[in-house]
Amino acid sequence: MSASRFVCIPVLLFSLSSPFCIADAMAHSVANSSAASMPAQANANKADSSHHGVRLPASFFAGNRARLLAELKKMGPGTIAIIKSMPEQHRNGDSFHMYRQDSDFYYMTGIEEAESVAILEADSDKPYTLLVRARDARRERYDGARLGVEGAIKNGADKADSFPAAEQTLKSKIQNAQRIVLVSNFDEDFRRKALDLIYPFGSDNNHSNFKKTLIDGRHMIAEMRVIKQDVEIDMLQRAVDATAAGHLAAMRASKHASNEGEVAAAFQGTVRGLGARFTGYDTIAGAGGNSCTLHYVTNDAAIEKNGVMLLDAGAEVGYYTADVTRTWPVTGKFSKEQKAIYELVLKAQNAAIALVKEGHLHHEGFDAAMRIMSDGLVDLGILKGDKDTLYKSGAYNRFTMHGISHWLGLDVHDAGDYFMEAGKRGGQRPLQAGMVLTVEPGIYIPKDANDIDEKWRGIGVRIEDVLLVTKDGNRNMSGKLPRTVEAIEAAMAK
Ligand SMILES: [Mn+2]
CATH class of the missing domain: 3.90.230.10 (Creatinase/methionine aminopeptidase superfamily)
Known part of the structure; x- marks a missing residue:
């Protein structure tokens, strides 16, 4: 284009894909295949040219988080990053566009699910928290399985919570942080919510909230991706x-x-x-x-x-x-x-x-x-x-x-x-x-x-x-x- x-x-x-991590099964298919040498011809052997369900290995996403955490550490104590998933997009009526995760969120997590929030804390020895949708048996019969807290942990998170309880987790992480690196490429509602949590509207006796530093983290991830x-x-x-x-x-x-x-x-x-x-x-x-x-x-x-x-x-x-x-x-x-x-x-x-x-x-x-x-x-x-x-x-x-x-x-x-x-x-x-x-x-x-x-x-x-x-x-x-x-x-x- x-x-x-x-x-x-x-x-x-x-x-x-599946919303569940098939990383282990697929990681080896990426690692073991020499994709570069695969035939490009339309009549190539189907088995050789199929890419159904391929995924990057879990180690790739973990490595990206480690690199971002190293950057956060350099910024000083009390630094956290908050990264938001792509919001679902209406097409018309009650139809939605097929869901595709935000590229920055995917690069850092490998998580394909909507309504997810990743938090990375530079000072913690369990730095990666994932906030996800709650399991919902009825919705899952319609739309397919959700990760839930258990799935989030299986996919590499050190800690996980599901909404609505996760709202409190998000709030306390922000309250305890000095410096917040925010990446919300397309979720304007979440960006506004995060801003309200970082700098609450109204009076604050000692103005301690207003000492926090907010940093747009999009450029940091962009440079990692180049x-x-x-x-x-x-x-x-x-x-x-x-x-x-x-x-x-x-x-x-x-x-x-x-x-x-x-x-x-x-x-x-x-x-x-x-x-x-x-x-x-x-x-x-x-x-x-x-x-x-x-x-x-x-x-x-x-x-x-x-x-x-x-x-x-x-x-x-x-x-x-x-x-x-x-x-x-x-x-x-x-x-x-x-x-x-x-x-x-x-x-x-x-x-x-x-x-x-x-x-x-x-x-x-x-x-x-x-x-x-x-x-x-x-x-x-x-x-x-x-x-x-x-x-x-x-x-x-x-x-x-x-x-x-x-x-x-x-x-x-x-x-x-x-x-x-x-x-x-x-x-x-x-x-x-x-x-x-x-x-x-x-x-x-x-x-x-x-x-x-x-x-x-x-x-x-x-x-x-x-x-x-x-x-x-x-x-x-x-x-x-x-x-x-x-x-x-x-x-x-x-
Ligand atoms: Mn082009």
């Missing part, structure tokens, strides 16, 4: 492999499909069958002119038979999401104009990928890609004038639109800074081994670009791969999925 300019950089620069651990990289590879199988299925389905929905369904059905309970973001399957709408997700228009198909879609496996885009001709054979645009985007992408190396800055790939696409658009006659002048003016941005890279992990636009010096923006962060990022340049000539030769209109091309920064360069985690004109035409001919 393309990051908006706003998210990543101004100056047009960057960018673009460098991926080996088990996370394995999980991301699983997500990418399922995604690659989905893209191949979609490419082949598009040859006989009459509607974009059939192409999106081929992707979604394939990855769901391989164990992806969710996609990491809404699938973008735009045919013809819809390829030029960056976040086109309605996917229900008729397919133009001689047009391109742009599919930007990523399976989420074990909470980690892929983010891959391919663009192909639905006929299976690129037209002259489609090929010209495609090869220009590919050249830009290859140049940017070559700059994904330790020590290089995040924005270098963007600069290289934009120069290539700007000059290439002049060569094709789409931009007219002097190459240097046009590049400096940013005229290409009308067709390239977005940044070309973002972090990837638990979130499609994953947590973490792109700039490291206060006041500086624009992707100055040096790349480090263990970072995972996308590289995704695109060129889009919309149908209403009436000043552009008609033969180019309605062609939108984005090519997006998932890159792991390694000690000696990078690994294209989605590199097995056809990417060149020849490889795509060959894959569609099968």
